[in-house]
Amino acid sequence: MIRADIKGLSAYHVPDAKGMIKLDAMENPYPLPETVRRALAERLATASIHRYPDAAARRLRQRIATHEGVAPEQVLIGNGSDEIIQMLILAVKDGPCIAPAPTFVMYEVISRWLRRPYVPVPLEENFALDADRFLHAASRERARLAFLACPNNPTGNLWEQDTIARIRDGFGGLLVIDEAYAPFSERNHLHLMGKRTAVLRTFSKLGWAGLRLGYLIADAELIEHVNKVRLPYNINTLSQLAAEVLFDHFEAFEAQAARIRDERARLARELGGIPGAEVFPSQTNFITLRLPRAEQVFEHLLVSGILIKRLGGHPLLRDCLRITVGTREENDRLLAALKEACR
Template sequence: MSANDPITNPALDTLIQRRIRPDVQAMHAYTVQNATGLVKLDAMENPHRLSPELQAELGQRLGAVALNRYPGPRITDLMVALQQHAALPEGYALMLGNGSDELISLLALACAVPPSAANSQKKAVVLAPEPGFVMYAMSAQLQGLDYVGVPLTADFELDLPAMLAAIDQHQPAITFLAYPNNPTANLWDDEALEAIITTAGEQGGLVVIDEAYQPFATKSYADRLTRHPHVLLLRTLSKFGLAGVRLGYLIGPQTLISQLDKVRPPYNVSVLNCEAALFALEHQAVFEQQAQDICRQREQLLTVLAEFPGVTVFPSQANMILIRLPDAQKTFEGMKARGVLVKNVSKMHSLLNNCLRLTVGTSPENHQMLAALEASL
């Protein structure tokens, strides 16, 4: 028996069977690939590190933080800084989360209205196009909502008739629209997006525009946010360059945010997360330059990948590129053997058959990735 093998305990097995929800027992935990010794291009992280000078400055600030105290007024300072960063419209507010994952979960929790005589649905519903971000479905399940996934078209566009029909049938409490989408990396058609938002609102549901990859996109929904009071904008600092800090924020009308904020755990953002985020916002020009470099690298990758025989390259407005190959698993294993870790998404959804998702890295990382891909085809 290895150190990682579970210990067999009949009494513990019985306890799990009796007390852990059957659907949780049947779930697969979210797994993170081991990237030790590999060029890590599987998780859409910003590949750039801070300069030694900024590392030293940040270290001094974090060292001075009062770790013995619960988060206090600095959280308010962070919210003010984020309001300025996001150019919040008048009458709008934001809510902080430990990454956008927590905010997705809290949204589901707040909207898990139990069945009643006045409610014809058995459960509240979360709806999203698929393939999409896995946490929409997982959070719905864990919070006791039903989840409805609506397949995209073969070229990963919104299937507008199918989306409208699903909204009409299921009357979702929340409709998630990632903009750009993960893992397909594309922005949605504006007319289709507006039609879905309008229809969901007419059915009495919320719409969440998830802009996790906004730093790399040519468009944002932020300038259209005030058109619809039922629309919330979800963002994260992970792709801004702070994936390790875990900080997300939700923007919406103040009256709506004040209700959603009631389910947020107190002190859900640590003093270290807060100070690191404030530091980054004070140096946002540095992170904007990093984003610009990633966009340049992305365009170069798209051009080179288009020349690879047998490889289909899909458009990207994010810091990732989706490609389809003759044998995704074989190519994935070949690239890993050559020191490059990407994401094999071919089993996530039937539309992603034989697809790999490549994170855009630094110029040297991208050259190594291209060489590994070419050798593994």
Template sequence: MLSRRLNSLKAYKTETTKARIRLSSNELPYDLPEDLKTLILNELKETQLNRYPDPNSEELREVIGDFFGVSSENILLGNGSDELIYYLSIAVGDFSQGVYVPVPTFPMYEISADMLGRPKVCVQLDENFDINLEKSLELIANKSVVLAYYSYPNNPTGNLFSKEKIHRIREEGVFTVVDEAYYSYSGESFKDEALKREDTVVLRTLSKIGLAGLRVGILIGKESVVSELNKLRLPFNVTSPSQIIAKVVLSSGRDFIEESVKKVTSERERVLKELKGIKGVEVFPSRANFILFRTPFNAKAVHKGLVERDVLIRDMSYLPGLDRCLRVSIGKPEENDIFLEALEKVLVSLN
């Protein structure tokens, strides 16, 4: 018989609306070049898909370690960061102890806590989308919080939380998870702390730098912490094709990744400037590969108007503090131009 706890849960929903211009999921807009695809195909031809993958992803961890500048012993891989978030929600403290999440943020932190029936301490961000430290410390003390998740830069607001505030909360004996999914676009990291401390880990992903289809999540931490967390890892959790493709791209495709990230970062600044020039649009600073903005109109109406013009972005107005807000991923220059033109037309029509 299914648990009654399931009645209170909701399945995670992704944006599946059809549109020619898709700027809703914070993916890299550039596909792999043909020569890189040829290398991948040659490697895949030699793969025995009737055999299980390397259970420990030894070669891939070596390649990822070289890519991010850490030892393979400091790395735990997951089927996307979502799997690693779930492991951490299981591993840290007792299920009766609280999980701290500054909101609005990436929903999987709360979803993982809910699946395990763990109490949540969700504290609304301040007017600058930074951590409300005073309120956070008050609730953490009262709710027996032992685990905290930080999206850094934060999705969907795009900003970096104050490091000092994160440190201060950690001083309360709170295990700290810093999700650096958008590290390539910010350059800011807690990696050095994670390699030295028993109470801090960093999450990274390949999904935002061109390999969203592989579902490879990365946890970086002290060797002793990684070793303990590895006890929870499901067997063969990273498939053979994912291991092979990731190894090829991170070895032979580094120039492609670096150039693509530079293009997206440059486009981010251009789109920020263009959005600021549209009357009535409030734009928030971003260190990620997306931009959050607010219009004077109902976000659902704006979203609908864009879809009617074959442009898909994400309506974020359902989240606390994000009334009339939408989030647009940075695409190719021509895609961004189509979005900007469509947005102006939608706003004019709503006015």
């Protein structure tokens, strides 16, 4: 009954991190401030759970539009940005999807589910993106949909502004600039938005990962069409209400993001001091580094109660580990365990 290619896939695996220091999933390590927690409890108590949610999430959409300085018609909300990636791959005309490699895995995974050919364009050894190479592959393969994660996961870097602008100008299909890490990045690309360029964002990295809320900002006509493949009621009532409360306290999350950026700088400095470590520049809330004996280091951290991400699947990621920036205490524990492992 099941398609042979689906049988050959593995389900998305999330390791059990119970009782561990969890530095594997690019989450915000700071819990909700107590005042926000109370406001949230009060508001959620008013939820009409016996009714379906507002199918168009009107209030939240308006809130996001105001926050981003665009019209509500230019905003589409998804159950995480993953869902929007899926909607885009469903809605765009036949033809390959193209993205740099390595990059965020869901572009390829969802393309496979939906039987859309996928073209990975290798990054340079230092994770730079060659715009000519990308555009050449896009035109050769007649790609219709391109994803550029800016900054990129799992490499952590942000490609040159000129590279991104050249791809935008030269690509003939729909370009999606995925800014999942915008809160930690020195620049964003909303100004590049246009008829064939959309910007994808998420609240996940800002501290709302459990709500599952991502959004696409694009031309109103494009949004109107992509909205047709959105499942009804994709954003549940609790997430809609919770997001409104969290928006009322947005500065608390911006302050947490600033702390994460500070900790990122400290962590990068300290990691750079580990003999043999090659630490890649990061514009995100994680740091990718190459270490001799990365596999053993990963295992050592695991038995020390610290979960990070072991990167693989692409030759450019050999011996690479990805560490989400934690709280100061978590980072200190990580550094101590790392130094012990690398002695």
